[in-house]
Amino acid sequence: xxxxxxxxxxxxxxxxxxxxxxxxxxxxxxxxxxxxxxxxxxxxxxxxxxxxxxxxxxxxxxxxxxxxxxxxxxxxxxxxxxxxxxxxxxxxxxxxxxxxxx
Amino acid sequence: xxxxxxxxxxxxxxxxxxxxxxxxxxxxxxxxxxxxxxxxxxxxxxxxxxxxxxxxxxxxxxxxxxxxxxxxxxxxxxxxxxxxxxxxxxxxxxxxxxxxxxxxxxxxxxxxxxxxxxxxxxxxxxxxxxxxxxxxxxxxxxxxxxxxxxxxxxxxxxxxxxxxxxxxxxxxxxxxxxxxxxxxxxxxxxxxxxxxxxxxxxxxxxxxxxxxxxxxxxxxxxxxxxxxxxxxxxxxxxxxxxxxxxxxxxxxxxxxxxxxxxxxxxxxxxxxxxxxxxxxxxxxxxxxxxxxxxxxxxxxxxxxxxxxxxxxxxxxxxxxxxxxxxxxxxxxxxxxxxxxxxxxxxxxxxxxxxxxxxxxxxxxxxxxxxxxx
Numbered sequence: 001x002x003x004x005x006x007x008x009x010x011x012x013x014x015x016x017x018x019x020x021x022x023x024x025x026x027x028x029x030x031x032x033x034x035x036x037x038x039x040x041x042x043x044x045x046x047x048x049x050x051x052x053x054x055x056x057x058x059x060x061x062x063x064x065x066x067x068x069x070x071x072x073x074x075x076x077x078x079x080x081x082x083x084x085x086x087x088x089x090x091x092x093x094x095x096x097x098x099x100x101x102x
Numbered sequence: 103x104x105x106x107x108x109x110x111x112x113x114x115x116x117x118x119x120x121x122x123x124x125x126x127x128x129x130x131x132x133x134x135x136x137x138x139x140x141x142x143x144x145x146x147x148x149x150x151x152x153x154x155x156x157x158x159x160x161x162x163x164x165x166x167x168x169x170x171x172x173x174x175x176x177x178x179x180x181x182x183x184x185x186x187x188x189x190x191x192x193x194x195x196x197x198x199x200x201x202x203x204x205x206x207x208x209x210x211x212x213x214x215x216x217x218x219x220x221x222x223x224x225x226x227x228x229x230x231x232x233x234x235x236x237x238x239x240x241x242x243x244x245x246x247x248x249x250x251x252x253x254x255x256x257x258x259x260x261x262x263x264x265x266x267x268x269x270x271x272x273x274x275x276x277x278x279x280x281x282x283x284x285x286x287x288x289x290x291x292x293x294x295x296x297x298x299x300x301x302x303x304x305x306x307x308x309x310x311x312x313x314x315x316x317x318x319x320x321x322x323x324x325x326x327x328x329x330x331x332x333x334x335x336x337x338x339x340x341x342x343x344x345x346x347x348x349x350x351x352x353x354x355x356x357x358x359x360x361x362x363x364x365x366x367x368x369x370x371x372x373x374x375x376x377x378x379x380x381x382x383x384x385x386x387x388x389x390x391x392x393x394x395x396x397x398x399x400x401x402x403x404x405x406x407x408x409x410x411x412x413x414x415x416x417x418x419x420x421x422x423x424x425x426x427x428x429x430x431x432x433x434x435x436x437x438x439x440x441x442x443x444x445x446x447x448x449x450x451x452x453x454x455x456x457x458x459x460x461x462x463x464x465x466x467x468x469x470x471x472x473x474x475x
Contacts, residue, residue, distance in 0.1 A: 084332050
């Protein structure tokens, strides 16, 4: 199951991981970028990310299976800061579908 | 009678020769004394940070810094950001004298202009924050659910910790766990070369003019340790070389075989060479108005120690940030002042009035870590 993640940050540092239920990092994106990772069906994962910026910033994270899988909603995360900011760990839990039908 | 006349002439001649020797000796003494004085001045000049930060671009991308009574320094920086973790830049800087009306960085016939510095810099970030634990995530999820319910948000997971922290009611804020997240480390390496051209004489009799150019390097390695996005401590190593012309002197000499005299102003003596290894510790912090996170003021105190010269420099740049745009980035030209004190460490410390210096800065604009992103 090809899981595709796209990250955008206007300024500052952002590090985004795909982590499995055993806390193993499957994939990392640093800053603005796009990467894919093979995930196992019917398994718990999470997107965990951190960001750090000396000025106002905005970021977005878009993640989905490629090709798309019925029953799995694309993930969209975004936020804006108005000044210098150091984040706490941000996370989004998700489970890969058992059904692989596109 | 002839004998007496001859002895008289001999005495007169030897007195004149002695007087000439004395004049030459005095001239040499003065040249050496002036040279020593100049050497000290050169060392002091190479020590004054003139508003430079530990990281390139920290102050601005394009800047014009006015150094009191020393002319101005124009700088243009072309920055390339491969991604937000790595950036590189090319800088071209031109020293402009007090009386110059324009700055020429490059002349197509003569090449790089005198006083032009060309430099390259690379900056990258090292950051590996530790993953959160399950307890932390469960507590945050509880707070997210509560916030989502109260605000009719369908997917509670799209609520961010930052939103809970800033927009959530006290009850939710109190639920939030907090862990210490590592800060990134910034590394900057820069190398630049300056071309300097000198015209001088070393022979006081012929006053033959020598024209010579020197290209001197300046190497910097800076490592920055932020305590938060508003303040950092940086350690910098610098190796620099440079030349400075000896003081100019006025000479009067015969014009050809006529009885006329002609005046000539020349630097007398080889340009003074100076090199040093310097260690700098710099702290930088921005301040915002209470209840606002937009910076209005910044300080950047630093201490520099010259290993070869055994000198120390204390510098306190103060930046006044006029305004910021919607992204909290400073807009327009920013003003500032750098107060500095340079002293010898070998003997007694310099008197404050001798070692003190002030510089006005006009930059566009200051950004805390601009070069890094």
